[in-house]
Amino acid sequence: MNWLTRAKKGIITWRKKDVPDGLWEKCPSCGEILYRKELGKHLSICPKCRFHFRINASDYIDILTDDGTFSEINSGITSSDPLDFKDSKKYKDRLKASKKKTGRNSAIVTGTAAIKGHKAVIAIMDFSFMGGSMGSAVGEKIVRAVKKAIEERLPFVMVTASGGARMQESILSLMQMAKSSAAFAMLSRAELPYIAILTNPTTGGVAASFAFQGDIIIAEPQALIGFAGPRVISETVGEELPEGFQRSEFLLEHGMIDMITSRDELKGKLGFFLDSFMSGVSAIAEDKNLENDGKTISIIR
Amino acid sequence: MEFERPVFELQARIETLKQDSRVNAGEISKLISKLSELEGQVYRSLSAWERVQLARHPKRPTTLDYIRMISDEFEELHGDRYYGDDPAIVGGIGKMFGMPIMIMGHEKGGNTRERISRNFGMARPEGFRKTLRLLKMAEKFSMPVLSIIDTPGAYPGIDAEQRGQPRAIADNLKEIFGIRTPIVVVIIGEGGSGGALALAVGDSILMMEHAVYSVISPEGCAAILWKSREKAPEAASSLRLTSEDCLKFGIIDDIIEEVHGAAHRDPEGNAEKISERVASELERLQKHPIDILLKKREEKFFAMGEFEEPPQDA
Numbered sequence: 001m002n003w004l005t006r007a008k009k010g011i012i013t014w015r016k017k018d019v020p021d022g023l024w025e026k027c028p029s030c031g032e033i034l035y036r037k038e039l040g041k042h043l044s045i046c047p048k049c050r051f052h053f054r055i056n057a058s059d060y061i062d063i064l065t066d067d068g069t070f071s072e073i074n075s076g077i078t079s080s081d082p083l084d085f086k087d088s089k090k091y092k093d094r095l096k097a098s099k100k101k102t103g104r105n106s107a108i109v110t111g112t113a114a115i116k117g118h119k120a121v122i123a124i125m126d127f128s129f130m131g132g133s134m135g136s137a138v139g140e141k142i143v144r145a146v147k148k149a150i151e152e153r154l155p156f157v158m159v160t161a162s163g164g165a166r167m168q169e170s171i172l173s174l175m176q177m178a179k180s181s182a183a184f185a186m187l188s189r190a191e192l193p194y195i196a197i198l199t200n201p202t203t204g205g206v207a208a209s210f211a212f213q214g215d216i217i218i219a220e221p222q223a224l225i226g227f228a229g230p231r232v233i234s235e236t237v238g239e240e241l242p243e244g245f246q247r248s249e250f251l252l253e254h255g256m257i258d259m260i261t262s263r264d265e266l267k268g269k270l271g272f273f274l275d276s277f278m279s280g281v282s283a284i285a286e287d288k289n290l291e292n293d294g295k296t297i298s299i300i301r
Numbered sequence: 302m303e304f305e306r307p308v309f310e311l312q313a314r315i316e317t318l319k320q321d322s323r324v325n326a327g328e329i330s331k332l333i334s335k336l337s338e339l340e341g342q343v344y345r346s347l348s349a350w351e352r353v354q355l356a357r358h359p360k361r362p363t364t365l366d367y368i369r370m371i372s373d374e375f376e377e378l379h380g381d382r383y384y385g386d387d388p389a390i391v392g393g394i395g396k397m398f399g400m401p402i403m404i405m406g407h408e409k410g411g412n413t414r415e416r417i418s419r420n421f422g423m424a425r426p427e428g429f430r431k432t433l434r435l436l437k438m439a440e441k442f443s444m445p446v447l448s449i450i451d452t453p454g455a456y457p458g459i460d461a462e463q464r465g466q467p468r469a470i471a472d473n474l475k476e477i478f479g480i481r482t483p484i485v486v487v488i489i490g491e492g493g494s495g496g497a498l499a500l501a502v503g504d505s506i507l508m509m510e511h512a513v514y515s516v517i518s519p520e521g522c523a524a525i526l527w528k529s530r531e532k533a534p535e536a537a538s539s540l541r542l543t544s545e546d547c548l549k550f551g552i553i554d555d556i557i558e559e560v561h562g563a564a565h566r567d568p569e570g571n572a573e574k575i576s577e578r579v580a581s582e583l584e585r586l587q588k589h590p591i592d593i594l595l596k597k598r599e600e601k602f603f604a605m606g607e608f609e610e611p612p613q614d615a
Binding site: 074076077078079080082083085086087088135136137139140143165166167169170171172173174175176177178179181182183184185186188189204205207208209210211212213225226227228229232233236237239241242245246254255256 | 455456457458459461462463464465466467468470471472474475476478479494495498499502514515516517521522525526527528535536539540541542546547550552598599602603605606607608609610611
């Protein structure tokens with residue numbers, strides 16, 4: 001990469017590692033030195049320039065769901081290293097390290113919760129678990145969560161944060177794109193809403209499957225969203241990428257997403273859409289019940 | 302390819318001897334059977350990395366080669382009706398054994414000039430949207446579908462991203478589970494990542510013996526995990542991308558063994574094998590009511606993946 005491109009405004013270098021514990025934090029966008037506790041109070045949004053620091057799945061649960069309503073499902077599902085994959089490190093060791101770091105068994109958290117009073121199935125990817133990469137465990141948890149939404153006639157909310165499919169599970173992880181897509185096709189046939197919230201980054205196999213299958217697609221500001229990574233594109237085409245390329249604002253301009261919403265406004269938007277969509281869903285259910293003389297029938301297709 | 306040299310040397314020797322009237326027929330037929338033995342040895346004892354080379358062999362038949370060989374007639378259909386026509390993906394209506402069939406697939410091109418104009422089989426969003434259009438047409442007119450896979454991956458370009466590469470692939474993956482007609486997939490060369498998968502969901506998924514199917518190219522994987530593209534051979538073996546691996550992991554339904562060792566050694570013979578196999582698969586699939594077929598298609602993919610689950614969580 002050319003040093004000059006980095007000097008350009010609007011190009012942000014993201015920290016690869018999670019921020020180490022310390023009292024102060026420097027905003028990578030505006031350079032402001034921020035007091036960590038203060039930053040936490042602002043949902044990790046820089047109070048000066050509104051830059052969104054990366055946060056983990058638990059933080060999103062706190063931000064998006066009504067207090068005490070989240071109930072996790074299938075938390076034990078984890079990858080089994082079917083390929084016995086080894087690069088410079090063993091996949092098993094990478095998994096162990098991620099589990100220890102995050103206290104989770106996979107790169108996604110699924111469960112049910114209330115959002116502004118609306119019960120929903122939620123799935124939140126955790127970038128701190130091997131870059132949020134999608135392997136068999138992630139795919140399976142998504143499918144089960146979607147099936148639960150269909151069984152209980154609940155809307156589905158997803159927060160994506162992922163570099164894409166997990167290389168260490170090779171072809172099996174590629175198939176998770178098709179597997180999760182099959183689930184969302186099912187949810188669609190059941191006429192239940194799916195709201196996808198794309199956070200930084202959402203790329204590769206996750207972008208090219210369920211991230212872009214939402215009825216509503218919301219992105220956080222300045223999130224990197226795309227199929228190929230910027231470095232791969234830059235190497236392939238042999239030229240510098242346009243300013244702001246593959247950022248949320250670029251996608252909105254090109255008609256790929258519905259809106260860009262700051263983290264502190266996400267819950268409000270979710271509440272609005274769930275209210276709008278689910279009143280229709282309940283009305284249909286009531287109609288069907290009336291048609292059947294009040295007998296409850298399942299409208300799962 | 303270097304590893305093929307003994308095969309080609311022996312073949313050249315046989316050709317020379319055939320011209321020589323002093324050599325008797327018995328000796329030549331002995332050498333011919335030795336050649337087929339050698340083909341078996343050479344092409345069946347390759348490393349994963351050599352298999353990748355073979356899958357990308359410049360002489361390996363491409364999608365259009367196979368379409369020409371397996372269909373009696375073929376009318377290519379162009380364009381996605383939104384933006385353009387992607388030369389990296391071809392599609393159209395063909396006749397196989399007298400029956401109409403929608404055929405589509407990635408086209409890499411047969412020589413350097415073609416390869417450049419075909420963008421090496423790397424599709425842009427309009428390519429994926431074209432296939433979705435053709436899938437819907439096949440469904441509307443009750444035509445079965447044959448989808449042929451041969452791509453290094455979806456095109457990583459600025460224009461492709463601008464026009465919604467992720468959305469185009471995501472749309473195909475979601476919509477295909479509702480396409481009410483039988484779909485047979487044959488992976489003939491490289492099954493590269495999401496760009497391959499976007500055309501590779503179906504009811505029967507077959508793979509040529511020396512095709513490879515993987516989430517990322519060995520070079521790409523090596524660059525990320527080993528920090529060096531030179532480690533591609535190691536990555537190739539770690540990625541478990543051969544047809545035998547894919548069968549073992551339940552990703553494909555069957556392997557089509559290549560005649561004369563490898564597809565490029567006998568394109569016609571291999572095309573015949575593909576067409577027979579596709580016909581028998583379609584006959585089998587068409588016996589199922591379409592709702593059952595769709596259910597099975599979904600379940601096939603729901604079953605893919607390997608994970609662990611503690612008993613108390615089940």
